[in-house]
Amino acid sequence: MSRSSTAGGKALSGNTPDLDLGSSRPHPSDPEQIRRQSFESLGITTPDRAMWNLRNVLREIGEDQEQRIFDALKSASDADASLGGLERLLCGSLGFPRQVLDPGRLERLIKILGSGEPMAELAKGHLLDVTSPGFTDDPDEIPHAPAIGGADETSRARALNRWHRREQLRIVCCELEGVFDVEQTGFALSDLADHTIRCALDVLGGNDLPMAVVALGKWGGRELNFSSDIDLYFIRDDKTPAGPCEAVVRGVLRLLTGYAGSIPLYRTDLRLRPGGITGPLVPTVSQARAEFHAVAGTWERIVHIRSRAVHDRTRGLPRLLAEVEHFVYQRPFDLDEIQRLQGWKEVLESSPAGRDSAELKVGWGGIRDVEYLVQFLQLLHGQVHESIRGGNVYHALRRLGAIGALTSTESARVLDGYRFLRRVEHHRMLQHRRQSFSLPEDPAQFRALARSLGYDNSDDLQTALDRRRDRIRSILESLFHDLFRGYGDDQAGEVHVILAFRPEQEVIDRVFGGYSFRDPGKAYRLLRRLAFPRQAGLRSPRARHHLAALFPVLLDAIRSSPDPDQAALMFVHCVETLGAPAIFYQQLTENPETCQIFVDLFGQSRYLSELLLNHAGILDEVVDRVRTNQPTTDESLMEEFRSSLEGVKDEQQIFLQ
Structure with missing residues (x-):
């Protein structure tokens, strides 16, 4: 990615006095000139502001600390942000605890502040905590459960705000210091939100009301980042009056978004609640x-993959959530829903953000690509494989690899890419503490981001990012974008009988009754063995995935063969003889003309079919042509047979005749 070489740099918050640096050129031994040279070596892009910040800091802590500050700035990702944050924290009217100047503490503070401008606000009031070496000890206890006290609602709300900020700061430090990986950070931030919502209910006196809180989106999947909004809805039991519950909920929302002058804790989004924005604020279980x-359709299925109860004092919610899970997974994910999902993804990719190569979330090979792939596979296979259900993408990717819906290589590559994208997203948000899914345009900020992620320069980060995004995109296209294309309502039944665990008899009769089989029911039971093989070693979600995309083409080829029943029987025997059906189906899906050739062969000559099946090595040689994507025609395939049959004397003579 080409980037402008102009270094802008954003101004730090606060007012800077006009500086009269004089028109004469400083002498090389001038202390101010030496400082400016040091700033230049540190990559500082706003030297005038940095000079002002440094003077103020040294005025507070002493001129003898200057070299210590410059040494610490060498390890900061963004020296501009470090100096600006240091000035804000140490030069305020309330002063600062002098223990911050103890050995190691000041250095730790400067490094943390270099992660981004918002770190100064987050660390305010917690300077001794954040500079303590033991601040990130006991990661299993992060976040600590709160003990909120106070004489009135306002004091308890402020206590909750202070606790939340301290625990969020601990989680940030855990990731910056490598105590947490990005997956653990998501869990910790989600647990923090869980504790916060329960405490907010307690502060407002709603903890014992027969109502519940359901988390959705990243919060529901335990993947919150440092600047996530939280998707949720509230629900109450049927006989519970609406008034008290709605009063508490309004108070909770007010507390979360800023209360009594305190810093907002979360942006909240209730648009996904039952009834949407026009529905009741706290619907009953029956209303929900x-x-x-x-209204439940494809979108609702996707949304509720990531739903979970955070707080529940109702009797009816567990049953409702069980019904929702049944709806999400027990109905087959049929052709119309697959194509609807593909259409939504295409619209997203055609948006300005989708076409932006700097966009981490919806751009090429970005976070949305992984989420669409995972949710598509969950809906495709979740009816049969319960282990892949759930809202956490990391867990789902591991389980999809374990059951064979993804190969081990695909699972590892997508998981690595998703971890990397989320980590870049986290550090990008720390730079500004707001939702920011684009890579910085400013070269200085991009360089600071690269340093925070452990790279020496921007090019190395960009290379690492491009490599992972290309891998993600390639896997998404092969398993999602490129399959089920060109099909319409006429092929929906063919796809359904493969994807459904128990297809309806009416659909079976309609599909197989239209393909010239002597006994449609027998043909269904035979071809059903392709989707659910008798041999355990051939059972593969990935094979069923590609077979569903191939099946309309396969049935058309069988119908046009001289003997459809024989062609179907021999094709099934061929798959059972070859093994590795997922690879075979994938190659036939990519080369439908080869599928037609195979079926024609099996439908024309039972003897030749059995000859091939009884000599597995010959069949493997023929199939290798398909697996290596070599062009195949009737003539080239027959020539391949003649060449492969050399040495099989009696059979060869009959075949050649």
Whole structure:
């Protein structure tokens, strides 16, 4: 990616006095000139502001600390942000604890502040904590459960705000110091949100009301980042009055978004609640059930993959969530829903953000590519494989690899890419503490981001990012974008009988009754063995995935063969003889003309079919042509047979005749 070489740099917060540096050129031994040279070596892009910040800091802590500051700035990702944050924290009217100047503490503070401008605000009031070497000890106890006290609601709300900021700061430090990886950070931030919502209910006196809180989105999947909004809805039991519950919920939302002058804790989004933005603020369980059954479709299935109860004092929610899970996974993910999902993804990719190569979330090979792939595979296979259900993408990728829906290489590459993207996203958000899914345009900020992630320069980060995004995109296209294309309503039944665990008899009769089989029911039971093989070693979600995409083409080829029943029987025997059906189906899907050739062969000559099946090595040689994507025609395939049959004397003579 080409980037402008102009270094802008954003101004740090606060007012800077006009500086009269004089028109004469400083002498090389001038202390101010030496400082400016040091700033230049540190990559500082706003030297005038840095000079002002440094003077103020040294005025507070002493001129003898100057070299110590410059040494510490060498390890900071963004020296501009470090100096600006240091000035804000140490030069305020309330002063600072002098222990911050103890050995190691000041250095630790400067490094943390270099992660981004918001770190100064986050660390305010917690300077001794954040500079303590033991601040990130006991990661299993992060976040600590709060003990919120106070004489009135306002004091308890402020206590909750202070606790939340301290625990968020601990989580940030754990990731910056390598105590947490990005997955553990997501869990910790989600646990923090869980504790916060329960405490908010307690502060407002709503902890014992028969109501519940359901988390959705990244919060539901335990993947919150440092600047996530939280998707949620509240729900109450049927006989619970609306008034008290709605009063508490309004108070909770007010507390989360800023209360009594305190810093907002979360942006909240209730648009996904039952009834949407026009529905009741706190619907009953029955209202939610009725709404869900009335409007539930593909979008609702995707949304509720990541739903979980955070707080529950109701009797009816567990049953409702069980019904929702049944709806999400027990209905087959049929052709119309697959194509609807593909259409949504295409719209997203055609948006300005989707076409932006700097976009981490919806751009090429970005976070959305991984989420679409995982949710598509969960809906495709979750009916049969319960282990892949759930809202956490990291867990789902591991389980999809374990059951064979992804190969081990694909699972490892997508998991590595997703971890990397999320880590870049976290550090990008720390630079500004707001939702920012684009790589910085400013070269200085991009360089600071690279340093915070452990890279020496921007090019190395960009190379690492491009490599992972290309891998993600390639896997998404082969398993999602490129399959099920060109099919319409006429092929929906063919796809359904493969994807459904128990397809309806009416669909079976309609599909197989239209393909010239002597006994459609027998043909269904035979071809069903392709989707659910008798041999355990051939059972593969990935094979069923590609077979569903191939099946309309396969049935058309069988119908046009001289003997459809024989062609179907021999094709099934061929797959059972070869093994590795997922690879075979994938190659036939990519080369439908080869599928037609194979079926024609099996439908024309039972003897030749059995000859090939009884000499597995010959069949493997023929199939290798398909697996290596070599062009195949009837003539080239027959020539391949003649060449492969050399040495099989009696059979060869009959075949050649």
